[in-house]
Amino acid sequence: MKRWLRQRVDDAYEQLLSREISGAPTHVAVIQDGNRRYARQQGDDAPQGHRDGAKTTERVLEWCQDVGVEELTLYTFSTENFDRPDEENEELFDLLCEKLHEFADADRVHDNEVRIRAIGAVERLPERVRDAVEYADRRTQEYDRFVLNIALAYGGRSQLLEAVQGVADDVDAGTLEPDEIDVETIENRLYERPVRDVDLIIRTGGDERTSNFLPWHANGNEAAVFFCTPYWPEFSKTDFLRGIRTYESREESWRRTRARRAMALLGAVGDTELTEAQSVVERFRDSLPTAEQPDPDELDGVDASQLENVDSSGRAAN
Template sequence: MNLREQIEPFYERYLRWQCRQIPDHIAIIMDGNRRYARMLGAGTITGHRAGAETTTRVLEWAQELGIRTITLYSFSTENFRRDREEVAYLFELFKEKFISILSDERVHKNHIRVQMIGDRSMVPADLLQTIEEAEAATRHYSRFFLNIALAYGGRNEMVHAARRVVEGVRDGQIDPASITPRTVEDYLYDGIHLPPVDLIVRTGNERRTSNFLPWMANGNECAVYFCAPYWPLFRKIDLLRAIRVYDQRLRSA
């Protein structure tokens, strides 16, 4: 065991002590899988597989810390422009993970509700069926919430919500004079548990939020934490540092 491995557990406990207030909802932009693979001199698939393993660990840490809602930016509408083979592999990986939810004892033991946010019309039929099966199997859970942003775009979801509000007005279901922010919110996430975002975390040394959850994050003026590690290298220490930023912001408010 090297010096870093010896020190990290103590530093982790110190960070945990500093985090007096834990966010209810953290949204994560998981960036850097491909760059991690290039760093290793490996193919892109290696990076995505390593990133999926990190995701599993992060979800376990979130439960330990009492974070009730995690939203993961898994695949954006812009990602469809990537190499066709890479996109196909990612869809297979997503399908594999959603299938595993059905029999994952941790999901059912901890009562984790799994939901997708994004444009379902853009998702392949076989993957969408698997997603809906996972959603149905966890629909009655309410202790923790895992939201997967797939085929997601912030502007896209705002446009869809606007269309639905306009349709409601046209059909006489909505009085234009009674439209409030809550009205828009209801049409954005109908049936989805998506509370205001308290903290956005982005890995991979990118300092932008990429139009992620603009209504629930920017509208809530949430804390933002950018960090250098590629997503496969993200550690519990990095998560705790992010939470410390959230905690410090609340204290200084």
């Protein structure tokens, strides 16, 4: 009876969260932690924990598509994982091969035009895994409605180091001038194909750290982070929706902060900065509590030309 009642409560809470969510992040990155601890808790070995976790991965892919997420990155195998016992890694590599082929051939992947690709030092992986990666990439290369990134042999710090070394080599060779180096210069050297900025990082398993995961795309974008205690095989749709709600709260807080800063600038800056501040307040006025909202008459005179310094997301240009 208790299990039945708990399920009813969980279902009701999931429905409530679904109704509360009004938007979704574009790019969600997930640290799938806790497979091995879950297996030990169940009296199983680590490979069984990875298999149970793979089922959760399939469900999360569906949940992302349900709420409107456009890109999902899964931290599947880090560079540090090479230090684990060979027999455990070999079974995990077998599972990766199996799932990559399964995903690449699945009707739901092709019906939803899911692009599957790997990021990381894939060349360090066994040949059978590299072949599976290439197969999934080739089978889905024409799609772009949804992107699924599998982070394999991945380490964010090493990726950044390699990108910077590439820039230094180009400068040394005379093919790149120092004053030409910008954000795009680094991004083009991080991955073979573009990765969107991360809006939300989810980590399961109870640890509250991001473990060197997508530092350029997450930290630079001030991504929201949601830590939760369930091990990855236990991760539920309710947990997922709570993560989405964390992102929405983070975005709303950012909008309020932006509007308040702009309000504070209105009486203390020159004409150029004043125009920008007025534009920001106009766009984000509804994010402020009613008592803090300025009178619309105070913002009269802001025409379309004055909005040129604010991009489509509402962030003022530097």
